Amino acid sequence: MVERHSWAVQQVAGVGQQTVEDGRITVAALATPSGRITSRTGLFPAAAAPAAVTATTPTANGFVHVAPFRGVVQSQRGGGAYLMCLDAIKDINVLGTAPADASNPRNDLIVAQQSDAYFADADSEFRVRHVVGTPAATPVDPPVTGSADYITLARIVVPANATTITTSNITSFDVARTVAAGGILPVTDATARSGVASPYAGQAVYRLDTKRVEVHDGTDWRVPSIPVVAATSEISNPITGQLIMLSPTNIVQRWTGSTWVDAFPIGGTTNATRHEARYYRTTTQSIPNNIDQRVHLPDADYLSDDVSSTAVGNGTEFTLNRTGLWQLSANIRFVSTGSAAERAVAIAGSPTASRYAQAASDQTGEPCSLSCTTTRRFNAGDKVSMWAYQNTGAAVNLDQLGNGVNMSLTWLRG
Known part of the structure; x- marks a missing residue:
């Protein structure tokens, strides 16, 4: 029969008797x-x-x-x-x-x-x-x-x-568990979870191996909240916007629909996820007398998609590709000349009238090392360079010893 006698009803005039199957x-x-x-x-x-x-x-x-x-x-x-x-x-x-x-x-x-x-x-x-x-x-x-x-x-x-x-x-044997209808069902692992027949939207399981609750959305099993995982592969069916916390790095990541990316701007280990870049030079560069000279930084310790570099004249110009708060640092070293004159380094736009940080010295005799740093908001597309200046009366070389001529560009936050 299609309709089954309900549990429990009273039999009236021989009608409503319930079978054991009912x-x-x-x-x-x-x-x-x-x-x-x-x-x-x-x-x-x-x-x-x-x-x-x-x-x-x-x-x-x-x-x-x-x-x-x-x-x-x-x-x-x-x-x-x-x-x-x-x-x-x-x-x-x-x-x-x-x-x-x-x-x-x-x-x-x-x-x-x-x-x-x-x-x-x-x-x-x-x-x-x-x-x-x-x-x-x-x-x-x-x-x-x-x-x-x-x-x-x-x-x-x-x-x-x-x-x-x-x-x-x-x-x-690992006998399957069952619970009251609507209850959270314990399962040993992903294989046991996949053995749940005909899951319904809203059905929940508790993974004993990962100690996480997973909920079926009518299509697949999903992990609500922000689970702590050792690897992104632990989340087999992420939904777009899913957040996870990677326990080896304490970094929160987000599923874009195709890949995991950092959810917050704290950086990663690839050009796409790293938010800092550092450039330097390994050879000398001549700085002419009494002229602001853009420093050429052709080499890099690490790169970021947030920064692009272009050779301009005898120097390097950097384009900041992300709007937000940036920290820029420049370090320079002039060779010894024995002349008492000004030597300077600056972080500036183009032209150098837009100076964001600078340092100068009248040091004599020994090689001259200078550093300057600025923390400032920039817009995407802004351009900056590291500039050198000296007025000893003749050209002076930069000293590349220990990669001491370098510039770091770090995006901090939006």
């Missing part, structure tokens, strides 16, 4: 869906490990022990799901039921199985039971007879001639 379908609506009228098979989360299969401790024997749990099994044979419960530890005598083979190991299983006379089973019982395998040189898992509605909890490898079952003989 009951399963309606009550199972309270569990995580796996489709329009199906529920997700799995164990309900608990503080301890639900349904854990363990060996006897501290002294092993032939028993294993199954921890209490509650769970859901979607029926493979009809509508609805079974809500199951083991309310106390169950002890299973593995070797007492089936002693170890003298020559070969075998694989046994521990399953949680629901039988149902409604589907012509012998009874309608929920059992946590031991399924005995066949000894072989290379054993395989045995088939589970009876009802197809079960969850496999663990595999026990019984060695040849075994007299005890130890922890090393038990492999507990």
